[in-house]
Amino acid sequence: MNFKRIYKYGSPPNYFRLCLKYENWFTVPGFLLIIIGCYGGLFLAPPDYQMGDAFRIIYFHVPSAYLSMSAYAYMALAALVGIVWRSNVAFSVAKSIAPFGASFTFLALVTGMLWGKPMWGTAWVWDARLTSEFILLLLYLGYMLLHASIREQKKADRAASVLAIVGVINLPIIHYSVVWWNTLHQASTISKLSSPSIAGEMLWPLLVMIFGYGFFFWGVICRAGATELLKREKRSNWVKEYVEEHQS
Amino acid sequence: MLPRHRRFLGICLVLLTVGLASFFILKSFQDNLLYYLTPSEVIAGKAPEDREFRIGGLVVTGSFFRQTGSLTSQFVLTDGSASIEVSYKGILPDLFREGQGIIARGKFNSANLFIASEVLAKHDENYMPPEIHAMETSLE
Missing domain, CATH: 2.40.50.140 (Nucleic acid-binding proteins)
Structure with a gap:
């Protein structure tokens, strides 16, 4: 296979410049979509027939949970590319995703508990869905701890990346937990093949929020990944040139 | 075989093994997970x-x-x-x-x-x- 083009664009200086250039293409639409989604979800959408206004926490719970899982998939993919190609760019992307992925997992768990307490009658149960999402949080924290505990950068990258890749097995378990086992958590509403079982005027703000969270996440990762790369390559020539360029 | 092909294959094997192991573990604990x-x-x-x-x-x-x-x-x-x-x-x-x-x-x-x-x-x-x-x- 010919990877020459990717090698050129994926070189550290090029990647760094691309990140700074396109960062706002993600953060700005992200913020706009989140504002529109909040307004649609909190003011325009009608209350649920059973849960009333309390169902509106779905507009924060579901996007956080989606992002917690997709961020993990991106992190594992970056880790794989990093291991196979020994790429500093990929390793820094993977490393910068971990704290944000962990934050969104935490948000998904907390919003779920706030929702569960009044509706189910309990904030936490050890059913398959809640437990596997909790394991996802432990995987993110494990990745960060493992990386921080090994002093040598290259070894830390490799060990933590293997952990991240192996943890991918948890993703299908989270997704299908509500299908494979009886759980207190309900089945999927929108990610099923038949038509979604949610009214249209309640659905669109949810989709807007999901995309808003996604764009915001990528904007943040552009910045965080670029910063991580800068730290790693601080002794290289391109960083020296970049600093000299921007000092005057 | 290039070194990067070897690394890719290695990762695939690790993933396959751990995947199979977790499949059998979940299968045997099926009743407890309900x-x-x-x-x-x-x-x-x-x-x-x-x-x-x-x-x-x-x-x-x-x-x-x-x-x-x-x-x-x-x-x-x-x-x-x-x-x-x-x-x-x-x-x-x-x-x-x-x-x-x-x-x-x-x-x-x-x-x-x-x-x-x-x-x-x-x-x-x-x-x-x-x-x-x-x-x-x-x-x-």
Whole structure:
């Protein structure tokens, strides 16, 4: 296979410049979509027939949970590319995703508990869905701890990346937990093949929020990944040139 | 074979092994991972006798009654083919109502009444405004 083009664009200086250039293409639409989604979800959408206004926490719970899982998939993919190609760019992307992925997992768990307490009658149960999402949080924290505990950068990258890749097995378990086992958590509403079982005027703000969270996440990762790369390559020539360029 | 091909293959093998291992582990713990049993499973004798377990089912319409002046309530849970009478003393969750999916944790007493120590409401994956729900139920 010919990877020459990717090698050129994926070189550290090029990647760094691309990140700074396109960062706002993600953060700005992200913020706009989140504002529109909040307004649609909190003011325009009608209350649920059973849960009333309390169902509106779905507009924060579901996007956080989606992002917690997709961020993990991106992190594992970056880790794989990093291991196979020994790429500093990929390793820094993977490393910068971990704290944000962990934050969104935490948000998904907390919003779920706030929702569960009044509706189910309990904030936490050890059913398959809640437990596997909790394991996802432990995987993110494990990745960060493992990386921080090994002093040598290259070894830390490799060990933590293997952990991240192996943890991918948890993703299908989270997704299908509500299908494979009886759980207190309900089945999927929108990610099923038949038509979604949610009214249209309640659905669109949810989709807007999901995309808003996604764009915001990528904007943040552009910045965080670029910063991580800068730290790693601080002794290289391109960083020296970049600093000299921007000092005057 | 290039070094990067070797590394890629190595990672694939690790993933395959760990994946297979977790598949068999989950498979063998299948029963423990079930959060609740259905009334039919309980009647078929799948429930443990010496400890508490959970039953999940729908509250039969018209089966709910509460003793006056007490928190003790009684209702029947069904999964369509089998049903079990449940008694519970305590505050019920907001979503509790007849026809709703409920998970009750407890044990049978000597009179074959299921004494629940905890009752949780299960929500389904459907969300709709009250008007649409009223329209759908009137069509049925």
